[in-house]
Amino acid sequence: MAQEAQKNNKSSAAPITDPIESKLAKRKAMIDAGFTPYPHAYHRTHMAVDLQETYKDLAEGTETEDRVSVAGRVMAVRNNGMFIDLMDTSARIQVFCHKDSMSEDQLKKLDFLDIGDIIDASGTIRRTPRGELSVRCVEFNILTKSTLPLPDKYHGLTDIEQRYRQRYIDLIMNEDSKKALLMRSKILMFLRNYLNDSGAVEVETPVLQPIMGGASAKPFITHHNSLDHDFYLKVAAELYLKRLLVGGLAEHVYEIGRYFRNEGTSPKHNPEFTMAEGNKLYANYEDMMHLIENMVAATVKHVHGSYEFEFKGKMLNFQTPWKRMSMIDAVKEYTGLDFLSVETPEDAYKMAASKGVKLEPGMNWGQIVEEVFAERVEAKLIQPTHITDYPIDISPLSKIHQENNRLTERFESFCNGWEIANAFTEVNDPDYQYDQFMKQVDQREAGDEEAQMLDADYINALRIGLPPNGGWGLGIDRLCILLTQSDSIKDIICFPTLKPKND
RNA sequence: GACCGCUUAGCUCAGCCGGUAGAGCAACUGACUUUUAAUCAGUAGGUCGAGGGUUCGAAUCCCUCAGCGGUCACCA
Helix, strand or coil: CHHHHHHHHHHCCCCCCCHHHHHHHHHHHHHHCCCCCCCCCCCCCCCHHHHHHHCCCCCCCCEEEEEEEEEEEEEEEECCCCEEEEECCCCEEEEECCCCCCCHHHHHHHHHCCCCCEEEEEEEEEECCCCCEEEEEEEEEEEECCCCCCCCCCCCCCCHHHHHHCHHHHHHHCHHHHHHHHHHHHHHHHHHHHHHHCCCEECCCCCEECCCCCCCCCCCEEEECCCCEEEEECCCCHHHHHHHHHCCCCCEEEEEEEEECCCCCECCECCEEEEEEEEEECCCHHHHHHHHHHHHHHHHHHHHCCCEEEECCEEEECCCCCEEEEHHHHHHHHHCCCHHHCCCHHHHHHHHHHCCCCCCCCCCHHHHHHHHHHHHCHHHCCCCEEEECCEHHHCCCECECCCCCCEECEEEEEECCEEEEEEEEECCCHHHHHHHHHHHHHHHHCCCCCCCCCCHHHHHHHHHHCCCEEEEEEEHHHHHHHHHCCCCHHHHCCCCCCCCCCC
């Protein structure tokens, strides 16, 4: 009957050879034979990985009476449907459809089957003489009819654009994509557990912020209609986290969230990205160095079973304590220039120019030091390293350094030449903070789109009294790139930002 | 944003000095109750990213546009 339906369907024209037409015809034939291509009922008693584990010692050619049901996607069909490779979320298992084990009706249903369909299959466990663990199928059902073809079963999907645009196909075809994204989940869970176990409290701060604050960055701007006001998508959570410390919500608050910066993309930049940020009472940047390195090292150990692993041919060792170097010393070491020996921007400019570092006009001393650091040092910091004591000019939220009033108690952690963390002893003097904001406002008015804005309510919160505290931020995406051996941030974001195609 | 590169069948890829489109997988028909990238025989499938130009003739050369990738700039 089903075959008649199929014949009728194509009797009017030439044989259907288009893959999509063929699948649609099979779906129709199914319906005509009284089946639904998307039934409600299904059974599944076992995951493939559990069966592979349970029966790993089952000898070749052994039949059992053990009855199981599996379910998943058909990835390959061999020998007229006698051998079906089924893939569930855990693993693959072969389904053996032998005519001696199946009824006529069941065998006929094989005609409706395509690669890509979701099926369940019930039967007994055996290991074939060739060594493949299989379910000797008694009954199977198509649970979801697939009506678009899958990529080449051997080569998978290699077109990088299509892998990102159609991640669902990428995940079906490419085990590595799946592994990387699952690893990301594992990393996030570990970090949350680590922080929660240490007594930190996870909070959520607004994504829609009336004032851009907490970081120097170009924001996305959106509009709320009924409030008739523009909002900035969060570039940082910091100022809100510290408000919570003013309120005494907890000793240590943190957020793992999505941040938005309207800047260029690259293998390590996506317009929306994930950071962990936290603020801890009565901690300073020294404590933050311990927190960052212990947390990251524990994550590395959790994932790789060791503090050391190879990334793109380089061994990275996260064993604590990490190397520390002040920014001034780091610049001195790699360029021979001592920027503490010059006071004015003009002299700093001349010093940087003497080594051929390209600078924008109008930069202040701190910006020049940072530029020299970024251009000459950063890429060389392969092993995890804390670069400490950032210039005051580029650190408006960091408390002034106790030994040098041109510097602050701030550090950033680098690995593989990338910044992965940023932390400091937080400013809690409202007047000092106000002055720092106003310097940012001046820079903003001079055309620096990334300079920060005055957040008057935040100053108000500081006047109520912010206890001494340390703040930290950790770039989750970069950590994931490193831990998954990925080439690009897009590989560890399920749906990376792409320009829509207009065709 | 700038420069360089890529774009050919549903997927993976060939296609030389410009001469009119090829293979494997997937699909279809058939053979084999055998396999594991199953095999064998056959069939069908393409506005060569889009638009324009040069030419007797363009997938191929030139221009514009689009998407993606890489590098740089900005940044985490």
